[in-house]
Amino acid sequence: xxxxxxxxxxxxxxxxxxxxxxxxxxxxxxxxxxxxxxxxxxxxxxxxxxxxxxxxxxxxxxxxxxxxxxxxxxxxxxxxxxxxxxxxxxxxxxxxxxxxxxxxxxxxxxxxxxxxxxxxxxxxxxxxxxxxxxxxxxxxxxxxxxxxxxxxxxxxxxxxxxxxxxxxxxxxxxxxxxxxxxxxxxx
Numbered sequence: 750x751x752x753x754x755x756x757x758x759x760x761x762x763x764x765x766x767x768x769x770x771x772x773x774x775x776x777x778x779x780x781x782x783x784x785x786x787x788x789x790x791x792x793x794x795x796x797x798x799x800x801x802x803x804x805x806x807x808x809x810x811x812x813x814x815x816x817x818x819x820x821x822x823x824x825x826x827x828x829x830x831x832x833x834x835x836x837x838x839x840x841x842x843x844x845x846x847x848x849x850x851x852x853x854x855x856x857x858x859x860x861x862x863x864x865x866x867x868x869x870x871x872x873x874x875x876x877x878x879x880x881x882x883x884x885x886x887x888x889x890x891x892x893x894x895x896x897x898x899x900x901x902x903x904x905x906x907x908x909x910x911x912x913x914x915x916x917x918x919x920x921x922x923x924x925x926x927x928x929x930x931x932x933x934x935x936x
Contacts, residue, residue, distance in 0.1 A: 805834045808857055
């Protein structure tokens with residue numbers, strides 16, 4: 750049995766995860782994304798998106814802005830494609846995230862597609878390429894870390910990004926399209 754499968758078995762259903770989110774602002778944002786994101790394909794497309802038995806394990810935390818946007822979109826796709834999604838919290842046990850670092854860091858969310866033996870078929874996260882480009886641009890405009898205004902401006906950049914994550918249809922579409930491709934690549 751793989752470490753991923755062990756975590757999958759003790760994970761919570763994605764709907765339960767969203768229901769029990771403790772960061773109220775992120776919970777509200779996640780619910781808005783879930784309710785408003787447009788599924789741009791036909792129901793039959795989603796129903797046949799993944800032809801092999803696959804489950805998805807999400808590594809996240811509810812305070813994460815990227816998770817606030819990405820997890821509800823994955824949830825909608827998984828409901829349409831009839832894929833079981835379970836969630837584990839990164840900080841409760843870092844064993845799993847330490848197996849799936851992003852550029853050496855514990856970035857979240859990370860989505861792991863697992864086969865029936867618990868082996869990782871595909872990995873996605875923490876954000877769509879177009880969103881990553883925007884994040885890098887916004888962060889590049891911050892002053893140097895030694896600057897007295899750095900932390901205040903960094904917090905403002907995070908608020909800006911969080912607002913975009915909660916409201917930007919173009920971001921949602923980018924995440925949707927990447928996740929559709931990611932799930933299709935599991936076949």
